[in-house]
């Protein structure tokens with residue numbers, strides 16, 4: 001029997017009542033209306049009264065119920081035994097974990113314990129507010145997170161241009177007239193670093209008001225169907241297109257920065273930086289006609305309100321950092337930064353863009369490859385080698401929190417082997433997955449409907465200022481713990497005389513809800529009475545208005561100026577020159593005649609959502625998309641099994657032959673590959689798929705920022721004759 005926690009309810013005459021909350025499964029922050037009969041969920045629908053999402057949801061929202069009822073979900077601490085797993089008490093688990101971690105740190109140094117923090121942490125209130133206490137207690141330089149397999153280039157560019165890594169420009173798509181999208185598929189993702197629930201309708205609204213959408217992507221995606229124009233582009237070459245757009249705008253005198261020119265440094269340097277990147281020069285390399293590039297530049301510069309936006313296809317490639325810089329520059333020179341319909345900054349009710357959170361870069365480097373840290377994190381592409389390479393400073397133990405790096409980081413097969421060589425591993429996780437199967441102890445927190453929720457991060461990345469608090473609906477299982485209780489208890493037990501844990505510090509006593517209340521009262525709307533009580537009284541959420549211009553006041557550069565050409569970014573142009581001249585530059589390892597890119601599906605997010613039958617059933621999602629011409633040349637038919645091989649591994653999966661992908665490019669979605677021994681996911685293992693990250697290469701990364709380059713991996717593809725299947729882990 002589920003135990004209800006949420007008791008403020010109005011029951012109708014049939015005994016049905018309604019709970020309102022925000023879906024925390026992806027970035028879109030959709031409002032949910034959950035109807036219950038007593039303690040049983042009857043339906044999950046979009047909340048039409050949510051002022052932001054206006055009734056929109058996607059199929060994944062229903063997985064919240066599946067997640068809640070999932071019999072594979074762990075609810076109590078588990079310890080690995082010789083023959084499987086055994087339940088142990090929380091006290092036993094905390095003691096053993098603290099003792100083993102302390103012992104390893106005492107023997108080998110504090111960085112002998114590494115940490116990997118996965119993507120779901122940014123969707124969990126407890127992690128957002130309290131996980132840092134555990135990170136501080138571990139004090140390791142070997143901290144890795146999903147940031148460096150996803151969005152580090154955005155933070156890098158923001159840090160060096162605007163002074164704060166989280167001062168990220170958000171496309172104001174509700175007011176723009178020209179939306180230029182590179183390497184993003186918002187119709188499938190529902191927006192990323194651009195929280196925009198119901199984004200498809202918002203895109204249609206752009207066109208309905210006479211605006212235009214142009215998409216640049218090596219796939220003709222779901223978003224292409226909503227665009228006025230779509231252009232294929234060679235993966236990893238977006239930087240050349242962006243430079244050509246900028247070159248055209250500057251050369252033709254189309255730059256109109258307006259008031260931005262008053263607080264931009266080095267504007268005059270731009271002409272020389274883009275010299276040599278005329279459309280005619282870059283066209284053969286990017287695969288888009290020079291006439292089209294020139295027209296695109298003129299149209300973008302001439303639009304009344306325009307915004308350029310690039311996401312995963314740009315962030316997770318060899319030139320991620322410089323691409324995000326150029327996107328910001330393009331928005332600035334056309335006057336579209338910090339104005340309605342352009343790229344704007346949020347003013348969230350709980351503001352995390354503060355001077356206390358300014359992040360530094362390059363204070364230390366990874367031991368083996370010398371890759372730089374950013375904000376205390378090392379690139380995740382370096383994790384396996386830091387475990388496997390002998391010598392002082394080697395990682396001997398790992399803590400993973402809501403992460404599955406074996407499936408989500410490059411060369412996951414190697415990382416899988418690395419985890420099996422650790423002296424000790426502990427996971428804070430709800431599942432025995434491809435990574436946590438290597439753990440000695442798993443500490444499972446409550447999840448989803450059992451937790452209070454407030455989107456600390458995604459209100460900061462949203463296309464509109466809103467605020468909403470979602471109370472927990474159900475109590476956790478008996479003797480369960482919230483994530484924040486687990487972090488705090490571990491931090492307490494890991495304390496020493498030298499690094500004590502202050503039990504009486506308010507931050508070590510408050511619940512996440514109390515911390516939210518404090519943040520709201522101290523935030524920009526606190527003086528107007530915004531508090532947790534106020535949000536509890538408005539279960540659909542509060543609209544705080546459209547994004548508003550805020551520069552130069554919101555800059556963190558010290559002198560109140562935007563660095564339009566920071567040397568930390570422009571120095572990478574030398575590498576770009578190599579790309580243009582075909583002499584390398586992207587570090588590609590030429591071991592295949594096709595180029596691999598990722599893709600996103602509406603019914604899948606990351607690996608952890610594949611245990612919901614309703615999301616994985618039906619048509620196979622994990623396929624190799626390949627162009628008709630390339631398939632024909634290899635004798636591959638639609639639906640046929642193929643092997644895909646890269647420098648680091650090979651996998652087997654079904655081919656999906658299509659005209660919707662650029663010739664020479666193939667695509668595989670991420671998060672699959674669940675058929676490994678010991679995984680405790682009964683649904684996912686029957687819809688296992690294959691892991692793209694058994695092909696992606698830890699040697700391929702954006703050398704500027706350290707972000708993994710999942711897009712642009714050279715691969716070869718061959719048809720498998722019937723009866724000749726390979727071992728996927730070979």
Ligand code: SF4
Nearest residue numbers: 023026029030058061
């Ligand atoms: S789009 Fe994202 S937030 Fe909205 S319902 Fe789907 S998973 Fe939830």
